[in-house]
Ligand code: ADP
């Protein structure tokens with residue numbers, strides 16, 4: 001059975017597969033918008049995006065920003081939805097399009113996620129697939145997928161992947177070593193994307209309308225405003241290939257013809273592009289500190305990189321011409337190729353050489369934890385530690401630092417008791433919250449705790465306790481603590497993010513009941 005790649009994007013999603021000749025084929029792209037038309041009846045895609053302009057309360061957009069958050073939920077027509085189940089509705093629509101095209105059921109998929117997604121968001125993405133009745137072979141970082149979408153090359157290569165989409169900007173440094181691909185560093189602005197360019201164009205159009213018809217105030221008119229949203233995005237997209245374009249704005253019998261040139265658009269949005277370039281430059285410097293001094297390739301990803309100004313500015317900054325081939329499809333094409341590789345038995349029926357099949361099969365992608373996990377410990381350098389340990393400074397030691405490959409095993413790390421005759425040890429598990437690793441409590445989040453009880457009496461303070469963290473690829477963290485002399489131990493699991501199985505099963509039944517149209 002064919003395996004598919006899915007780019008589950010913030011504003012746009014796509015599904016693709018690799019055909020018998022070994023070429024990735026994109027079957028469908030659709031806006032990531034779900035419109036809750038009636039109970040158990042939803043619309044997904046372009047029609048939903050239009051419907052959302054007039055009835056925003058019945059639509060969900062940008063659900064990707066909520067993935068993995070346990071406090072995010074939605075309700076429509078008396079039914080509750082999680083970000084996972086809303087994403088599942090999008091996945092189902094894409095899968096249905098693929099089923100119609102190929103005439104057989106879709107089951108195995110590889111779904112892409114941003115490189116900065118932590119274990120929680122990745123697990124939520126896997127569960128969205130499960131709720132949609134799909135089998136996620138893997139979740140794959142978007143810049144890695146984009147890197148894999150290019151022709152295979154020999155040796156160690158470093159790629160800079162610049163991804164400017166509808167609502168987010170991501171910049172990543174990827175290392176590809178023959179069969180192995182990993183993210184070296186990543187940064188971005190998750191509140192910066194095409195929507196900000198659109199907003200500038202709308203303001204420009206409104207101003208131009210007001211100049212031509214000073215007496216009219218169209219902004220309270222819903223239909224006018226809906227049209228303005230659509231025309232602003234159209235203008236932006238058209239100006240990627242044309243130097244100038246005009247649009248007619250109509251209100252109350254009046255018409256304003258407004259012209260926008262590419263040059264004017266670039267002026268109106270220069271500060272937005274500047275922000276991406278600043279982050280890019282910082283990331284290039286960070287990569288240098290990681291020993292990456294040169295890039296073998298600069299890869300453009302995301303619909304917004306079709307604006308000629310993007311490649312021009314990057315070339316100015318980096319002194320090289322970026323790879324620029326259907327940038328909004330690079331991620332899904334790479335995901336489809338990776339899905340094929342994951343499903344090795346498929347390679348046999350491809351019209352490709354044995355060596356090519358083998359090289360695809362063996363392409364591995366390493367999952368690393370983007371944020372560290374650790375325990376809270378007492379600071380023995382704080383004088384209070386001796387006199388009043390309960391009030392002394394505590395901090396976090398990361399047993400699994402950011403960047404650790406999964407599956408990961410910290411091995412036993414030795415800590416000590418802080419009081420004489422201490423009967424109980426509380427093991428608190430903390431996850432790094434910021435981009436940079438820090439031992440301060442304020443830069444970490446408490447995500448779970450357990451108690452090692454009934455320690456034997458008369459243990460002196462300073463008695464060693466061994467703690468081990470193990471994390472599997474799905475983000476299940478197993479914590480083990482043992483007092484080696486008595487053998488008293490504590491073991492507990494924390495699922496980092498995601499829903500529990502009962503909630504997944506329930507959502508699966510609920511989503512299956514929905515009639516999904518596009
Ligand atoms: P996502 O953010 O979901 O990953 P994309 O990478 O497809 O989605 O980016 C969508 C953004 O790209 C939208 O803001 C869209 O207007 C913009 N876009 C698409 N095509 C073009 C184009 N030809 N020129 C400029 N912008 C474009």
Ligand code: MG
Pocket residue numbers: 009010142163165302331
């Ligand atoms: Mg994208």
